[in-house]
Amino acid sequence: MKALCWEGVNQLAIERVPDPRIQNAHDVIVKVRYTVTCGSDLHLLGGYVPAMEAGDVIGHEFMGEIVEVGPEVTKHQVGDRVVVVSFIGCGTCWYCDNDLWSLCDNTNTNPGITQGLWGSDPGGIFGYSHAMGGFMGSHAEYVRVPFADHGAFTVPEEVDDLSALFVSDGVPTGWMGAHLGGVGPGDTVAVWGAGGVGQMAARAAMLLGAEQVVVIDRIPERLAMTENHIGAETLDYSSTDIGAELRERTGGRGPDVCIEAVGQESHTTGPAYLYDQVKQQLRLENDRPIAIREAIMACRKGGSVFALGVFAGLSDKFPLGALMNKGLTLRGAQQHGQRYVPMLLDRLARGEISTSHLATHVMSLDEGPRGYDMFKNKQDGCVRAVFRP
Structure with missing residues (x-):
């Protein structure tokens, strides 16, 4: 599949990478409809976040359609339209039980890096360096979503795709x-x-x-x-x-x-x-x-x-x-999204929150490097560059 990859400081490129697959019984595979840049991605681009490797797929805000479901997933099925929280929570550790989802004890697969930096390890996050778990990011055609019953949320019919996108993180x-x-x-x-x-x-x-x-x-x-x-x-x-x-x-x-x-x-x-x-x-x-x-x-x-x-x-x-x-x-804190997303989707459906205006530039994934250049340099009034894989 195609994906937008970090190749070095201020270097991005569209590459071919392996398709994700179900690795755990609680996984789903999401076909990405929209994925969006975030200001924190610019820290990766500038080389200020450690443990990036050439070829890493970046991006952590996305929504799409479930195309494959692990055998122990209970809340989702193929065809569901979902928005996915950028931080991955297991749903069973002490931190998840206390609604501190970004501090999950079980989802950062490289805890030693952040233990050395910060004294302990937060949870894993999509596309945000090997210090945060090394998960493949969302600027791609497909994404594997671990612990999907806790991190993927069905989008109400009243909420369009582009509006739902920003409930992933922003x-x-x-x-x-x-x-x-x-x-x-x-x-x-x-x-x-x-x-x-x-x-x-x-x-x-x-x-x-x-x-x-x-x-x-x-x-x-x-x-x-x-x-x-x-x-x-x-x-x-x-x-x-x-x-x-x-x-x-x-x-x-x-x-x-x-x-x-x-x-x-x-x-x-x-x-x-x-x-x-x-x-x-x-x-x-x-x-x-x-x-x-x-x-x-x-x-x-x-x-x-x-x-x-x-x-x-x-x-x-x-x-x-x-x-x-x-x-x-x-x-x-990094965002405890699972704590808020259901309530926020309801508020979005009722019109209390508007988000689609943030998508100032919508373009194909192939234009990802140009989108990041516009986003970083705030060209043409760019607030967020949104990609359609």
Whole structure:
């Protein structure tokens, strides 16, 4: 089958790879209808995530049709239209039982790598390096889905394919940031990043009762999309002092909840960007933590900061003093999608959440390298490049 493969730093190519097959009684094989780029994939492309090998199939957000079912699968059958959560959960370990699905004890087949990096191993994820299990990714014609009764969800008839696609990762990730970040009625919430995850975090905050939601970015098309499709307020950090503006809007306190939805390659207009970019390129630090620094500094005393963006290792100049002395709660996680997807599909069917606007560029899988170039460089207003295998 055809697949989009990582061949080296900033190098992608369409290759022929072996078709997936049932390996475990709980597997299904999904024929991919749509698969989409994610900001965290850019960290793979730039070489910031360890344990990538030439020829690895990338991609972790997808939906499609089940074409083969393992003998112990009970919830699905051939022909089902499903969306698949990017993180793989076994459904039986302590973490899955406690709805901490991305921390599954049984799905990362290479736990030693992340145990050395982070002290323990999270669950496996499709197409995201051998450190995260080495699973074949979704930018392909077919994908093997382990533990399908727990990770694949039937799409309601009212929800079209393109809308369902983003429930694979972007929508539950954003919802998790607002939910576990503690957003409640009457809160002011600030979200750093107006990409797909940032927009979904903003929408989740609104549905959870936030009184004021402000999304921060510098790309005009993304800011306009956030205002028009999400209904949140926006700020352009390249033209205003974000900390001062947020204090002005909150009676001098700052936001109750700050959600960072950018990750390890965040950007700014000041000297901190040059400092972090040079150190990151020289591999003197893994991550550019500009947005999470700003979120911590902007958050009100006693507030909550949630890190949704992907970070891989060590960051310099982390404001630990501000975190401690302001009495902040700092949380972060990869998405616990299985916890949220059924509820999110229902909300999508009722029209409470809209996602199809994120698919700014839909193209064939053969155009994958060009799609990633547009996505990475934010050309032609690209928010997400979607591929049709």
